[in-house]
Each structure stands twice: as structure tokens, then as C-alpha cells.
Amino acid sequence: MRATTIFAALTAAVTALAQLPDSPRFDLSTPSYDLWRSKKTASNTVQQSFTFDQVNRRLFIVNRKPGSELESGDLTISELDFSGNLLGSMDLIACGHGVNIAAESVGSDTYIWSETDAAASGYGKALWRFKFEDGKTLDSADAEPERIIPFDRFERGTATIDAIHEKFVLRYQYEGAQNIAVFELDDAKAYNFSNALVDWPLPQIKDDLGGLSNVNQGYTVYGRYVYLLTGESYDASGGVLNSEVTALDLNTGDVVQGPLLTKAGSTLEFREPEGLAVYQTADGEARLFLGFSSGSAGDRRSNLFYKNVLI
Numbered sequence: 001m002r003a004t005t006i007f008a009a010l011t012a013a014v015t016a017l018a019q020l021p022d023s024p025r026f027d028l029s030t031p032s033y034d035l036w037r038s039k040k041t042a043s044n045t046v047q048q049s050f051t052f053d054q055v056n057r058r059l060f061i062v063n064r065k066p067g068s069e070l071e072s073g074d075l076t077i078s079e080l081d082f083s084g085n086l087l088g089s090m091d092l093i094a095c096g097h098g099v100n101i102a103a104e105s106v107g108s109d110t111y112i113w114s115e116t117d118a119a120a121s122g123y124g125k126a127l128w129r130f131k132f133e134d135g136k137t138l139d140s141a142d143a144e145p146e147r148i149i150p151f152d153r154f155e156r157g158t159a160t161i162d163a164i165h166e167k168f169v170l171r172y173q174y175e176g177a178q179n180i181a182v183f184e185l186d187d188a189k190a191y192n193f194s195n196a197l198v199d200w201p202l203p204q205i206k207d208d209l210g211g212l213s214n215v216n217q218g219y220t221v222y223g224r225y226v227y228l229l230t231g232e233s234y235d236a237s238g239g240v241l242n243s244e245v246t247a248l249d250l251n252t253g254d255v256v257q258g259p260l261l262t263k264a265g266s267t268l269e270f271r272e273p274e275g276l277a278v279y280q281t282a283d284g285e286a287r288l289f290l291g292f293s294s295g296s297a298g299d300r301r302s303n304l305f306y307k308n309v310l311i
């Protein structure tokens with residue numbers, strides 16, 4: 001079967017599970033605004049992804065640890081304020097690629113869900129959850145914190161939290177395909193992954209949906225919709241801007257918008273798309289943030305843009 005046929009068959013099969021309430025979605029055709037450009041994190045490597053602690057209004061960015069090999073799995077998580085000032089950082093040794101991290105608010109603390117137990121590929125084979133503490137190092141050679149392997153099909157993967165709708169989201173690899181699964185946040189906090197609200201294989205943006213690139217660079221969920229960011233750096237694409245955003249209905253698997261080209265930060269040097277996350281401001285404005293890495297090797301910088309129109 002062709003990939004598109006498999007995708008159609010699988011999404012049809014899981015439609016019956018559909019359990020996410022209706023919600024507005026971000027209009028991907030609207031402009032992106034700057035939060036910031038060219039900010040330094042605690043690491044000078046390419047930013048991999050970022051996330052928000054919605055309740056405590058904190059922002060975390062994950063990079064490969066400075067000086068570590070590409071497949072080492074060593075990561076640095078930086079906390080920045082919303083003006084881009086570095087507030088603190090943690091190092092994770094032999095944990096993962098930094099594909100995504102989730103930030104869970106626990107009182108005034110932030111707990112991070114990240115990859116751990118990096119395979120030879122550099123990607124984590126399990127998840128773990130820990131309190132963010134500036135200056136601390138966690139090593140996957142240690143027994144603690146507890147490993148979380150949500151279910152048998154989870155070969156590797158990462159998490160994000162939709163704090164507004166109180167959902168926990170896994171994107172995980174199973175038999176070569178990326179899958180998306182959504183849980184009640186309270187179930188996930190109890191490490192109970194027996195009741196997925198939705199769980200289905202994601203399409204490849206180029207091969208299945210006619211987009212420009214299959215390279216996954218970020219995902220996030222807001223209510224009923226999952227958003228995907230794909231594309232490559234100018235170095236990898238031969239100077240072609242191929243970053244796209246796509247919105248899919250979690251209940252049906254249907255594409256609702258995209259793949260749509262995003263030119264956010266088009267003039268940035270290097271410009272690798274790196275991370276998607278949702279944050280709602282204190283004034284109640286929901287924002288879909290798109291991350292890009294810029295600059296030269298050994299001095300990579302963080303750039304964050306956002307879209308803010310819900311339809």
C-alpha cells in the first residue's frame with residue numbers, strides 16, 4: 001500500500017475514538033510577529049525545541065549541550081524570560097535529541113518531561129520527569145528519576161502539554177511512523193497512559209500531503225488541533241525557504257489547513273525551523289509560537305515568532 005492509502009485507512013479506523021471537544025484553531029495564513037530574534041541561550045548550538053510553563057509563565061529552550069557530539073544525547077535546557085534574558089539552565093547527559101520537552105506547572109515549580117536513555121542514534125528511548133533547577137545536571141546513567149515508557153508501542157518519543165485544555169500529548173515512533181496520542185493531563189500526571197483520547201499515525205508532510213519537506217521540526221496541540229512545523233535550514237535546503245506549518249484535526253486526522261509556507265524570519269542567516277509551542281498571555285491572547293535557529297556554527301541564536309488569530 002502507498003503511504004497515503006495506509007494513512008487514510010489508519011485514520012479512518014481511529015475516528016471512532018474521537019473524544020476531544022471542539023475548539024477554535026489558529027489561522028496559519030495570518031502574519032507572524034516577532035517575540036525576539038538572535039537571543040543567546042546557555043548553549044551555542046542549534047535550538048531544538050522550546051516550551052512554556054503556562055501557569056508560572058516561564059519559557060524553556062532545549063539545545064544540544066555545548067561541546068557534545070551530535071549523537072551524544074547531551075542536552076542543555078535554558079530558562080529565558082520573555083525578553084530573551086537567560087535566567088538559568090540545566091544539563092542532561094546522554095538523554096536525547098531535544099525533539100520536544102513539556103513543562104508541567106506544579107505549584108510555583110516547573111517539572112520538565114524530557115527524553116532520557118539516549119540510543120546510539122542520540123534519540124531517547126524513554127521519558128522522565130524532573131523539577132527544573134538552575135545549575136543541576138541529570139545523567140541517564142543514574143537510576144532516578146523514574147523512567148516512563150507509556151505503552152509497548154512507544155519505541156521513542158517526546159511530550160507536550162496543552163495547559164489551556166488540560167491535555168497531555170505524546171508524539172512517538174512506532175514501526176517507522178510518527179504517531180500522535182492525547183491523554184487527560186491528570187491521567188498523565190499519574191503516569192496512567194491506558195486511556196488515549198486519540199491515537200493515530202501522522203502523515204509525512206511531503207510524501208502524503210504534497211508539502212515541501214518531510215523533516216519534522218516541531219509539534220504542538222491547542223484543543224482539537226495539532227500543528228506541525230516542517231522544513232530545513234538554508235544550509236540543508238540549498239538556500240530554499242521550505243518551512244511549512246500544517247494543522248490537523250485530532251478527532252479525524254483530516255488536514256484543516258496547510259501545508260502552508262511560513263516566511264517568518266526569512267532573512268535570518270541559516271534559519272532552521274526548530275520548535276512549536278502554544279502560550280496564552282496574561283491578557284488571554286492565545287499564541288502559536290514558531291522557533292528558528294539562526295547564526296553561524298558555534299554561535300547559534302534563538303528566534304521566536306508567533307501567530308495570534310484564532311478562527
Ligand SMILES: *[C@@H]1O[C@H](CO)[C@@H](O)[C@H](O)[C@H]1NC(C)=O
Nearest residue numbers: 184187190191192193194195
Ligand atoms: C487510568 O485512567 C483511566 C481513565 O481515566 C481509569 O479508568 C483507570 O482507572 C486508571 N488506572 C489507574 C491504575 O489508575
